[in-house]
Amino acid sequence: GENVEQHPSTLSVQEGDSAVIKCTYSDSASNYFPWYKQELGKRPQLIIDIRSNVGEKKDQRIAVTLNKTAKHFSLHITETQPEDSAVYFCAASSGNTDKLIFGTGTRLQVFP
Amino acid sequence: ETGVTQTPRHLVMGMTNKKSLKCEQHLGHNAMYWYKQSAKKPLELMFVYSLEERVENNSVPSRFSPECPNSSHLFLHLHTLQPEDSALYLCASSTPGTDTQYFGPGTRLTVL
Numbered sequence: 488g489e490n491v492e493q494h495p496s497t498l499s500v501q502e503g504d505s506a507v508i509k510c511t512y513s514d515s516a517s518n519y520f521p522w523y524k525q526e527l528g529k530r531p532q533l534i535i536d537i538r539s540n541v542g543e544k545k546d547q548r549i550a551v552t553l554n555k556t557a558k559h560f561s562l563h564i565t566e567t568q569p570e571d572s573a574v575y576f577c578a579a580s581s582g583n584t585d586k587l588i589f590g591t592g593t594r595l596q597v598f599p
Numbered sequence: 600e601t602g603v604t605q606t607p608r609h610l611v612m613g614m615t616n617k618k619s620l621k622c623e624q625h626l627g628h629n630a631m632y633w634y635k636q637s638a639k640k641p642l643e644l645m646f647v648y649s650l651e652e653r654v655e656n657n658s659v660p661s662r663f664s665p666e667c668p669n670s671s672h673l674f675l676h677l678h679t680l681q682p683e684d685s686a687l688y689l690c691a692s693s694t695p696g697t698d699t700q701y702f703g704p705g706t707r708l709t710v711l
Contacts, residue, residue, distance in 0.1 A: 491641075519698040519699075521698070521699065521700075523702075529704065530603075530689065530702040530703060530704045530705060531642075531689070531702045532702070533699060533700075533701070536698075536699065576641075576642065580698050584647075584654075584655075585630050585647060585649055585654070585693060585698070586644060586647060586655065587644075587698070587700060589641045589642040590641060591639075591640070591641045592641065
């Protein structure tokens, strides 16, 4: 069935370093790939998304890259700050439905 | 932050109780979703409603019963739950065809 794999499950970085989280998807019909950030006790919040007609998208310190051929996409956070500490989820749209298939999440810790 | 609201935020219930979770969206969306979020598991899609019609029931046990009386409101009726049903239940909404889902703050459910 449809599947999204996400790695790593935990990631610890020093403040100022970069962080990269990678996801792979199985449904070749997926065309929308959002990333959500969930702080402890809060709702998942959309931080950036990319559609299949674009290879890269950037928003300040956050960027997402997409490789459709390899069916993988990545989140890049540069100049990390302690407030970036959270769980990050990737997702892929499911064909022509309104569903999103989520990855298992990455717990990012940024140490000052 | 107030686009999608959920009540109650916390709920403790016994296995023989009947309770309902409520979700309301003020974003003009016409698709709504229920997700279950357990520790160390990906977000599990439970139900999808599009234009007030249920379009997805992801093999959810019948002790969970959704209701969507209009495009702004979504309920999840609970009865005879099990302790393993304890989790964070998240509601989300979107406009069909745009894929982007916005989440509510969730209801933290504990079944004793």
